Amino acid sequence: MEGDRTGGARAGGEGSALPGRCAEVVDAFARHLRSERGRSAHTVRAYLGDIRHLLAHLGEQGIEELPETRLADLRSWLGAQADAGAARSTLARRAAAARTFFTWAEHTGRMPADPSLRLVAPKRTRTLPGVLKQAEADELLDLAAVRADDQDPVHHRDRAILELLYASGIRVGELAALDVDDIDMGQRTVRVMGKGGKERVVPFGLPAGRALEQWLTVRGRLVRPGSGPALFLGRRGHRVDPRQVRAVVHELLSHLPDAPDLGPHGLRHSAATHLLEGGADLRMVQELLGHASLATTQIYTHVSVDRLRQSYQQAHPRA
Incomplete structure (x- = not known):
């Protein structure tokens, strides 16, 4: 069997039919991810890309039918990517996509058995996320407030965006998707639709509340036909997208020479780290x-300990 597969891979033609034959299966898997698993559009795109990559690899190995797939084939797929220099995070995601796909294929009768049960990818390297120091966060928001003193409504918008990102720790995609009605100024909360279609209500403080109020007083100057209920608008009246928000964060941080160059996710990391440093409960931060998992939130405890260690080494005479 191995000889046949190697020959098929050398010939380059026999296995090439498999991806085409599996088009219906991939489409059905996409519907499963969207409708039954409630995965986000971003996750669906990533998983489908991973599965198409896998099917192309299987075709190159001379595997013409999906049920022919074995654990060794999946391991060779991941091994080839590792040899090509793929990041551990990429390999972990692709292994997860393969396990999800083959589990679904077995449950729907498309596979006699799931070959991915013992498929293990390299463990992710838990890198410490970059964060601002509290003084740097204050300086960034003070700069945004100074710029908002002019008559440009976009500067008021930028200040409100930065204040809300840092105050709430929401994701940039969640912020871009906000509507005006998602903000409750009385309770100082924002209603967010998170990953997997899960809704949550997040509080924000007085500075963010004041910035949002000022933005809402000038938002009408950017409203155009078709603006709809979007909370944050661009100059042409369209809903802002994550790319625009990233540009705002990078541009303002560029004026702080000693601060790290972070994007909106860096403000999310900073908010979580500063909450824990201030004594917040880990589950509250989660x-x-x-x-979804407390283990994801726990990385911020490592960030706080790392920063404490750095401060100790700088300040203690016998460090």
């Missing part, structure tokens, strides 16, 4: 950030 709820605030919308993490």
Whole structure:
């Protein structure tokens, strides 16, 4: 069997039919991810890309039918990517996509058995996320407030965006998707639709509330036909997208020479780290950030310890 597969791979033609034959299966898997699993559009795109990549690899190995797939084939797929220099995070995601796909294929009768049960990818390297120091966060928001003193409504918008990102720790995609009605100024909360279609309500403080109020007083100057209920608008009246928000964060941070160059996700990391440094409960931070697992939130405890160690080494005479 191995010889046949190697020959098919060398010939380059026999296995090439498999991806085409599996088009219906991939489409059905996409519907499963969207409708039954409630996965986000971003996750669906990533998983489908991974599965198409896998099917192309299987075709190159001379595997013409999906039920022919074995654990060794899946391991060779991941191994080829590792040899090509793929990041551990990429390999972990692709292994997860393969397990989800083959589990679904077995449950729907498309596979006699799931070959991915013992498929293991390299463990992710838990890198410490970059964060601002509290003084740097204050300086950034003060700069945004100074710029908002002029008559440009976009500067008021930028200040409100930065204040809300740092105050709430929401994701940039969640912020871009906000509507005006998602803000409750009385309770100082924002209603967010997070990953997997899970809704949560996140509080924000007085500075963010004041910035939002000022933005809402000038938002009408950017409204155009078709603006709809979007909370944050661009100059042409369209809903802002994550790319625009990233540009705002990078541009303002560029004026702080000693601060790290972070995007909106860096403000999310900073908010979580500063909450924990201030004594917040880990599970409260988990709820605030919308993490499904507490283990994801725990990385911020490592960030805080790392910063404490750095401060100790700089300040203690016998460090």
